[in-house]
Amino acid sequence: MSTDDGHGHGQAKKLKLYSFWRSSCSFRIRFALNVKGLEYDLITINWFQGENRKAEYLKINPIGFVPALVDDDIVVADSFAIALYLEEKYPQQHPLIPRDLQKRAINYQVATIVSSSIQPFQNLSGNRFMDDKISLDEKIDWIKAKIEKGLSALEKLLHDHAGKYATGDEIALGDVFLAPQIHAAISRFNVDMTKYPVLSRCYDGYNELPAFLNALPKNQPDFPAMIMHTNEADFMKQLRGEN
Numbered sequence: 001m002s003t004d005d006g007h008g009h010g011q012a013k014k015l016k017l018y019s020f021w022r023s024s025c026s027f028r029i030r031f032a033l034n035v036k037g038l039e040y041d042l043i044t045i046n047w048f049q050g051e052n053r054k055a056e057y058l059k060i061n062p063i064g065f066v067p068a069l070v071d072d073d074i075v076v077a078d079s080f081a082i083a084l085y086l087e088e089k090y091p092q093q094h095p096l097i098p099r100d101l102q103k104r105a106i107n108y109q110v111a112t113i114v115s116s117s118i119q120p121f122q123n124l125s126g127n128r129f130m131d132d133k134i135s136l137d138e139k140i141d142w143i144k145a146k147i148e149k150g151l152s153a154l155e156k157l158l159h160d161h162a163g164k165y166a167t168g169d170e171i172a173l174g175d176v177f178l179a180p181q182i183h184a185a186i187s188r189f190n191v192d193m194t195k196y197p198v199l200s201r202c203y204d205g206y207n208e209l210p211a212f213l214n215a216l217p218k219n220q221p222d223f224p225a226m227i228m229h230t231n232e233a234d235f236m237k238q239l240r241g242e243n
Contacts, residue, residue, distance in 0.1 A: 020044065021044070186203075
């Protein structure tokens with residue numbers, strides 16, 4: 001990985017990833033790129049400063065979300081689409097989609113549960129929408145309940161399929177989505193993972209991987225030096241200047 005300040009400085013790479021340190025969706029693709037051993041320029045988009053809403057970025061991704069991947073004249077937005085694109089273009093570099101049909105189906109389900117049934121409830125847009133409607137404590141409790149519901153479903157889904165990782169002893173598509181979600185559940189929402197032994201075993205395995213560790217939010221070039229808290233409640237209070 002190399003970094004870019006978004007203004008054309010730094011060594012150009014074939015792949016360019018627009019990313020935000022706190023975005024679990026960006027985290028997925030950083031992890032996937034690292035697992036596949038693909039070099040890329042990391043271009044940071046500061047969500048808190050509204051860089052995702054600027055015309056320059058909206059030309060790349062009209063919906064204004066991260067991540068977005070630029071590969072020469074091909075632009076792919078949305079983490080699921082990016083992961084599949086990388087798999088189709090680089091199938092020989094650590095394949096993420098198993099040949100076994102059942103394992104493949106399980107991986108698709110894991111990715112879908114995370115991306116559509118968990119992560120939307122914790123994203124920044126939803127957080128801000130609720131700010132003036134319920135208290136911070138109520139918001140955190142509601143988000144945490146949604147996360148735990150999704151994790152419970154994943155625990156049951158993977159019970160008979162997991163090895164060291166979600167569907168065996170090789171990192172696959174489901175892991176690319178699952179690992180950042182578990183990290184967010186623990187670090188941002190203080191979820192008790194003892195209730196999820198299968199997922200906890202997978203997470204222990206992820207933490208042994210340089211590809212995962214290098215993709216962590218705290219290891220990104222745009223991770224703010226002044227951040228004192230990563231859990232959601234304290235982080236939101238810090239942003240508001242309350243502590």
